[in-house]
Amino acid sequence: MRNIKHTFSTVEELVAFVVKAEKCNYEIKVICNQLVIDGKSLMGIMIIGIGRQVEIVCYNDTASPEDLIDHAA
Incomplete structure (x- = not known):
């Protein structure tokens, strides 16, 4: 399990994630x-919205959560 803290700043960033x-x-x-949301659920992630700090948890020791958000502009 690996995790990071992140704040989504745009809707596009949420969708790309x-x-x-x-x-x-x-x-x-x-x-x-x-609130614990399935990271693969767009509706769930949209409930959180933008501008709030979240913790992203990947349940795989070799996976990097940073790869899911590395495009952030």
């Missing part, structure tokens, strides 16, 4: 306060 997450064959969770 989910598109990348959907291609992964392991579980990804996005945690905001007490």
